[in-house]
Amino acid sequence: xxxxxxxxxxxxxxxxxxxxxxxxxxxxxxxxxxxxxxxxxxxxxxxxxxxxxxxxxxxxxxxxxxxxxxxxxxxxxxxxxxxxxxxxxxxxxxxxxxxxxxxxxxxxxxxxxxxxxxxxxxxxxxxxxxxxxxxxxxxxxxxxxxxxxxxxxxxxxxxxxxxxxxxxxxxxxxxxxxxxxxxxxxxxxxxxxxxxxxxxxxxxxxxxxxxxxxxxxxxxxxxxxxxxxxxxxxxxxxxxxxxxxxxxxxxxxxxxxxxxxxxxxxxxx
Numbered sequence: 001x002x003x004x005x006x007x008x009x010x011x012x013x014x015x016x017x018x019x020x021x022x023x024x025x026x027x028x029x030x031x032x033x034x035x036x037x038x039x040x041x042x043x044x045x046x047x048x049x050x051x052x053x054x055x056x057x058x059x060x061x062x063x064x065x066x067x068x069x070x071x072x073x074x075x076x077x078x079x080x081x082x083x084x085x086x087x088x089x090x091x092x093x094x095x096x097x098x099x100x101x102x103x104x105x106x107x108x109x110x111x112x113x114x115x116x117x118x119x120x121x122x123x124x125x126x127x128x129x130x131x132x133x134x135x136x137x138x139x140x141x142x143x144x145x146x147x148x149x150x151x152x153x154x155x156x157x158x159x160x161x162x163x164x165x166x167x168x169x170x171x172x173x174x175x176x177x178x179x180x181x182x183x184x185x186x187x188x189x190x191x192x193x194x195x196x197x198x199x200x201x202x203x204x205x206x207x208x209x210x211x212x213x214x215x216x217x218x219x220x221x222x223x224x225x226x227x228x229x230x231x232x233x234x235x236x237x238x239x240x241x242x243x244x245x246x247x248x249x250x251x252x253x254x255x256x257x258x259x260x261x262x263x264x265x266x267x268x269x
Contacts, residue, residue, distance in 0.1 A: 011061070044101070057200065093227075101123075112130060112132040114137075125157060130186065160186060
């Protein structure tokens, strides 16, 4: 049974161990606002703490994922100048204004149901996986607004698509379709629009049903810490975590369900 909560500009549904956070300004292609930012952050942190949740989906209502920052916000900056609001009190790579998704302990999946540009694209880059509709369009857009590579996109985008493609996407701000996004590695999979929601649900359901939550939690930490580690440091961390895993309940269950040829019953412990 689904548990659904509607907020001012987002919706949150929890069902079958999956929390789905939906940007809910479809008449504005879910353009990003300060209200939306606060609601998404609160929903992400709540889902991360909820023991019944094993994965988080971020998506958009209607025909778009997120059309970037709401133009009213940009016009306010033009009219009044910068307020300094961009400065953030958190420290660390994955504790900045929009880069906190990798610091969450659970997988975060972007379900890109339609056009995504600017700040909306940045949000998807900090998700662990990106699943796109075949009708989705992608653009960085910043260069065509007289802006720069915002909120760490110059750091994360080359790590996902490689330096040449990142420079192309940032310098030209051209729009690319889902097929090109898949070829360059910007998204993990592309699904037909008419079956998109069902395909995403099936993908994430398989993830939470067959993979150990503990394994996912530790692997996610290894992956993102590894971005700033040497090979030696990453190997030593892996050795320590392997020894811990051999004593955990999920390892014992992983062996048991394989030998007994049944579905796993992981607890995350």
